Amino acid sequence: MPTSILVLTDFTDASDQALTYADALAVPLGASLVLLHIRREPLLDTEAFNGHIQYMSEGEIAAALANRSAPLASSVVVETVVESVAVAVQQAAAKYHPLLVVLGKPDTATSSDELVASIPRALLRATLVPLLLVPVGATVSVPPTQVTLAADGHPFHLHTEVLNAARQLLTALAPTFTVTYVAKPENSDNCAPSLAAVQGSGLGAAVPTIQTHGVRNRHEAEGILQAAAETGADLLVVVARRRSFLSQLFHRSISTQVILQTSVPILLMSAKD
Template structure:
């Protein structure tokens, strides 16, 4: 059986858009969807006393599930759980072993970077599963044909083999651009295309990869601009757990790109 796609929902328009994007991908893969709503009722939840959490009855949740899954072209299993979001997602990932976790992101142009990065990167760390973040500006779902992967000069290795994601890429057959942005000119050349082609993500798939190297002091801004200039459908970013550069990339570059990219962003949990 093809690995499912796991979609987080809070029944907002942003989550509904993410569900439509996930359904389009699942239809290509002939994969089922798992739709997860998390009842955030714990007093330990950071937003428990802010008034921003919606408290829905069982009947309201069932009605919301039915409204959103009616007419989708794939099989959908909906589930509501009570827990903190990272723990609930980690449990769902362990249960369903999804190829991809998908969530929506509202317009955050006026939101501090730390608040934007907290949710996506915390969820990524708690699951070690590729995470597709669909911003409000992403528009109608369409199969991505051109992916721009921002590389940082390190090997693209994975703690868990990206089997489900490779299956998606094999079905889509997109072309890749690898983008390396240096904050200043150096004598060291990063062979970004070779790094990507030889990675566990693409090795043996025979997908075309072109290199796009830049020098710019505004690294995240350059990545977002490169995606626009190259007309990429998705941005792909590695999120590293170790090394000084990895921490810097997670806390600064990735957060900034998440904040400003109008395109869907695929976050890869690398080792």
């Protein structure tokens, strides 16, 4: 089956930027785009990524989708559904088998932390497809040339679907690939255990060379963002251990803090429990 990328749009600046990013990313992957608009009927919807619903008629939605599809370099299929976000993405993933799900991350200064974090949680629960969040206003290379993966030094295992998607992405992009480890200031920032964990997961097979970059920071989320800045990352990869990530999402887990604070696109991959 041809490769596709599933892109969510709600016609906001954040989703428009995510669509532009996905279109540029699709070129080296030889992928098509599936542009998914989830039409929400209630006047107030708790799943609205930006905290509100932009209420539009069917004609307005069709025109907005056509306007966004026309300038794309990639071939595109448009879908409009009336469903919950998780169910809509789950159904689209089953139909199109996308390599990635891409969505825009709004400005956290104007959106509540809970709303910004709730959609990734719902999507990681609904599907094993890697999730790429593109922060509004992000200014990075597309496709990315420096990919930095944060690893905590503990072994992890990826579902076959996630591993295959990550390998296909890395093989097509051929980026500089760096594994980073965050240590407490008083501890060693040796990256050997983190490198071994990444190699053991099977990800190392997709890149010929893996660099390492240790940092020391008392706060792990800050350390991950510090490492992203120091390595010049234009894509940050975080392995979300499903149980800890999903159960603690509203309690400021490390993954959540990185999601909320990053100005660099972030790829979330679910590990097996």
